[in-house]
Amino acid sequence: MSPDPEDRALRRARWAIAAQIAVVVSLLVALAGAIAYAMLLSGQHADADRTLARTIQLGPGTTPPGCVWLFTPTAHAPSGPPPAGMPLPELNALVPASGDVHTERRSIGWMTYTIRVENHGGAVSQALFEERYQIQDRASLLFGLGVAEVLALLAALVSGRVLARRAIRPLEDALRRQRTFVADASHELRAPLTRLYTRAQLLARRASGRDAADLDQLVRGTRELGEVVEDLLLSAQACGERPSLEPVELGLLAEEAVAAEAVRAGEGRIQLAVTRERRPYLVQGVPTALRRVLSALLDNALGHTPPGGSIEVSLGVPDERHVELRVRDTGVGFPPADADRIFERFARGSDGDGRRFGLGLALVREVVTGHGGTIAAATRPGTGATFTLRLLRADPT
Secondary structure, three states, X not given: OOOOHHHHHHHHHHHHHXXXXXXXXXXXXXXXXXXXHHHHHHHHHHHHHXXXXXHHHHOOOOOXXXXXXXXXXXXXXXXXXXXXXXXXXXXXXXXXXXXXXXXXXXXXXXXXXXXXXXXXXXXXXXXXXXXXXXXXXXXXXXXXXXXXXXXXXXXXXXXXXXXXXXXXXXXXXXXXXXXXXXXXXXXXXXXXXXXXHHHHHHHHHHOOOHHHHHHHHHHHHHHHHHHHHHHHHHHHHXXXXXXXXXXXXXXXXXXXXHXXXXXXXXXXXXXXXXXXXXXXXXXXXXXXHHXXXXXXXXXXXXXXXXXXXXXXXXXXXXXXXXXXXXEEEOOOOOOHHHOOHXXXXXXXXXXXXXXXXXXXXXXXXHHHXXXXXXXXXXXXXXXXXXXXXXXXXXXXX
């Protein structure tokens, strides 16, 4: 049995909170890593600039630090072959006057260099710094930040899940208490409402004239109140622990539901019939819940079908895994845009002459979804509506 909508909503809320915490932590770690990387890069560049300035100041008489080369008009240091392509004569034109300084970073081959060019009294010197070890340091930092990001994300997901569960627990307890209250109150109200309905029926049969009409209204009102209580009880059961499923003959339930509404259909001059093959239509379900589903669908059809119309309940087997039941009427229909909205609680309109219950179709969808099935509504205004119910087949064992 699939979880009820409230449980699914709570589960989504827990995961949403955990995901949001993980995203925030990941962004914070990424921001801290970006700041650390920027500070490292700025420090490395500043260190390279200072080293090159100091190397040019000391001149070729002093051996430069490692990874540094100095080129002057008369010599270069350290002695030995310089990096390929060094020095770069075209950079001398960038420092035409004495005291001019030019610094840039350039990639040559597979390596990046920091280059400083200075003009001292017409003599131009070039110093370059190979960033081999600086690049390695940056790569090590990026690797460490990546590992930290992954670990922080995993830790955030786990801790976020725990925190989300704790945060949602009061809401779960409140929903559980609400379901218990609705179920208990509905159970307590059923017996006195049944007695009231029975006594009102007896009085209506004995009365005559205007009193009989008033008592008929009382009977109908009592029946509607009892059905609202049944809806509330079914809603509490649908949201709480569901009973185990068993094979149910859906065709038999459909015939019983149609027979129960035959008198009402006759009074409204509405043709009501069942179309089925003489074969079993076994589904996995709870008989009382499915009986209530069929009753609600027929009540909805009778309430929206004018005199002279018709309602057809048909059963079929669309594939090997499902049984399909359709309730098709020739009533007023509804706007196609409301095909999903009519299954929301208290969203049903008051058109037609049947009772108006705001929970009926919403409970139908809850029960059907709880049975692992689907329900859909189709219509064209003025030509009627069709409700298609699809449930899982049961093995005929």
